[in-house]
Amino acid sequence: MSDLTSKIDNLLSKKVLKLEESPTFALEKKADELDALLKKEGNFVVRFGIGQPDFNTPANIKDAAKKAIDENKTKYTASTGIVELKKAIVNKFGNDNKIRYGIENIFVGNGAKQVLDVIIRSFLNKGEMVLVPKPYWVSYTQQVVLSEGEPVAVKFNKDLKIDISDLNNTAKANAQKIKLLILNSPNNPTGAVYSKKELEDIGEICLKNSIFIISDEVYENFIYGDAKHYSIASLSDELKNLTITVNAVSKTYAMTGWRIGYCAADSAIIKQMTKIQDQAASNPCTPAQWAALEAIEGNQDSVEIMRKEYEKRRDYIYKKLNSIKGIKCNLPEGAFYVFPDISALFNNKVKNAFDFAGELLEKAKVAVVPGGAFGDDNYIRISYATTIEKIEEGMNRLEKFCKEL
Ligand SMILES: Cc1ncc(COP(=O)(O)O)c(C=O)c1O
Secondary structure, eight states, X not given: OOHHHHHHHHHSOHHHHTSOOOHHHHHHHHHHHHHHHHHTTTOOXXXXXXXXXXXXXXXXXHHHHHHHHHTTOOSOOOTTOOHHHHHHHHHHHHHHHOXXXXXXXXXXXXXXXXXXXXXXXXXXXXXXXXXXXXXXXHHHHHHHHHTTOEEEEXXXXXXXXXXXXXXXXXXXXXXXXXXEEEEESSOTXXXXXXXXXXXXXXXXXXXXXXXXXXXXXXTTTOBOTTOOOOOGGGSOHHHHHHEEEEEESTTTTTXXXXXXXXXXXXXXXXXXHHHHHHHHTSSSOHHHHHHHHHHHHSOOHHHHHHHHHHHHHHHHHHHHHHHSTTXXXXXXXXXTEEOOBOGGGOOSSOOSHHHHHHHIIIIIOEEOEEGGGGTOTTBEEEEOOSOHHHHHHHHXXXXXXXXXX
């Protein structure tokens, strides 16, 4: 580190210096560099790293954005979104999730990630705790740290879901300091989907200890087999009062770059969140809001086409992974990730998933995310938001790599 860098670091916020860089973005950068080198030899890296749909945004949605621009819908809007979009979101929550809200309960922001950040900032005072069940999506813990809160892990069970007795004990032991629980179903990184009964058990503990629930449901439309998605806020009025339900158009409609996410909550929570949005962001991108309106209200055929394709990939990848000696993998019921246990393959050189992912990228040219990024380094996360041809190629490379370990 140069003298200048260390001088600047001393001047910057300790809170920010403490933040971890996003491991998925770091991995993508490394894979990009390797890919550029390999291209010259006619080879490529198989990319299982980033959680981004490989589909394009459907044409009707793109057309709605073009129309908005042509009609000069390009100015500031209300900081929490245009009324038309809020009304569509109210209807969506009523029809799809069976939760009744009014537009005063809706907040539209710049992607689910930014909405989550505003929620967490609205709740936390310094030192207050947030329950973040393992394995967790990386940004949850870092957003809590950025709000000077303390993320508290909850253990997972054999289904890679919240261990209820650990949740109960942790909640009881820290009842005075815990403000929030972050729930994510369907789950990134595991693909686990919570049943109604499981959500009721979690809800009961939160109600008993007055813990608010952030329910991140961005993968709700990608559900496979007999699994069914439930919103915890739909289970009772008491739970609705405690829950902030988060969603986005990003994954459902292959709109990651448009940056539109939203949430629904008690209007007193939305009121405080609005103050942050007013000062920090003004409003979500205006043409993107009109595109999101078409996404939510328009033809939904594209969603089912994508869901079916993801399901086919899931079936293939699950079977293939379990056929590789040393790899154990649960059947994911949603999202587009698998989270296999690779710990049986560890040896003197490859001691954890971080080493495994590094060797796999270098030797087999396959990019995966080490599970440590999500709180457990016995696992790797594989995103199957890529073509079946790439998945087959990547799985064959992985199989060969494991045999040679
Ligand atoms: C569980 C989860 N929540 C939220 C997000 C962020 O979504 P958005 O792109 O709308 O900010 C992601 C993106 O990877 C995610 O996996």
